[in-house]
Amino acid sequence: MRYIRNVVTLQLDVKKCLGCRRCEEVCPHRVFAMNDMKASIKDRDACMECGACALNCPTRAISVKPGVGCAAAIIKGMLTGKEPSCDCSDDGCC
């Protein structure tokens, strides 16, 4: 299953990469591959911007803008003027 193309905010600065493989380990959509002992992005459109790679990168070589990927939460955020959050009004959506 693939979602909308060419939209994700994932960035990798290969010059800062130490080759520790953490990003490859934590990515739930297998976005990274190792290339010459350095990380590389092999499948950018599979990224869902969960932020695990950036948070676990010891040299901050990766950046991504994580967020709530839920339309209802975004609409609610727009209407109430607050940051979108996962807490749905009645029961919580996840």
Added chain:
Amino acid sequence: MSDRCCGNDPAGIMRADTVMTFRDRLGALKVRCGIGRNNYKVTPGLYALGSPDDKSAVFVSANYKLTFDSLRKELSGMDCYILILDTKGVNVWCAAGKGTFGTDELVSRIEKTGLAGIVSHRELILPQLGASGVCAHNVKRRTGFEVIYGPVRASDIKKFIAAGMDADDDMRAVRFTTRDRIVLVPMEFIPAMKFSLPIFGILFLANMILREPFGIEDLATYMCALAAGAVLTPVLLPIIPGRAFSLKGWIVGILLTLFAVWQFGWLQDDIIVASGYLLLIPSVSAYFAMNFTGSSTYTSPSGVLKEMRFAVPFILITVIIGSILLFIGKVIV
């Protein structure tokens, strides 16, 4: 905590059982239907499974009882510890996204339980999906414990250990199987139904003044929107054309609506009502389907924003025009 699975021992370490009782299964079913799902928790802290010693592995998890249950079931036969973080009764992935399954909570839970004095090694096995909330190198720096990210699914834990704490690509990848999607349907359908109740109320009141009141056929047509957006789109997700969830919902919605307006004869002899429904119902379906992005395991927030930029104005405009046509059709006929 009243659950039979757990109890305290003098050292402050709680005991966990690996057997699922009828009560555990009933609890899981209720939660899947939205009953008491915000209060299905276990007490945070350190649990012992079997007869662990100072060399036994430590698994870290969330205090949502469904999560705890699936973990303890998969660890049957093992002697180990489970360190339960206080995630406010939310599963690992969602809690990691919110930061409650996070570095600070993990560090403080290690300190509160005195884990460093209970085990002699310095390794923790975390579920991989906790990685979006936990910064492994900071945990190491602050506590000395090395974070090992285990497989995504608890069912792969034994295979992971047998492979020498190594997970292959398959174990590391999130899926979204038909079964995964089916168990989510009640929590799509029930809120969609609640959302619809005020609409039914308005139509009931409108019936007092309309020449041709809304009847069972109109209700059935409206239910097409719920069936398409909250049930069929989630279940059939991969085989419906399009990438945007709203588009998928709209496609299923227009197919069902076409069938309904033809079946009920509006297409043949009341084109205003038929057009009203053909504008309205697929868009309501698109709205419900779009909300499923919040439950899916592969949609990016940037993608959701992109689809919303087109879908929200489209839905609003078609719903307004569709409703106007419908009322015109019902008043004038």
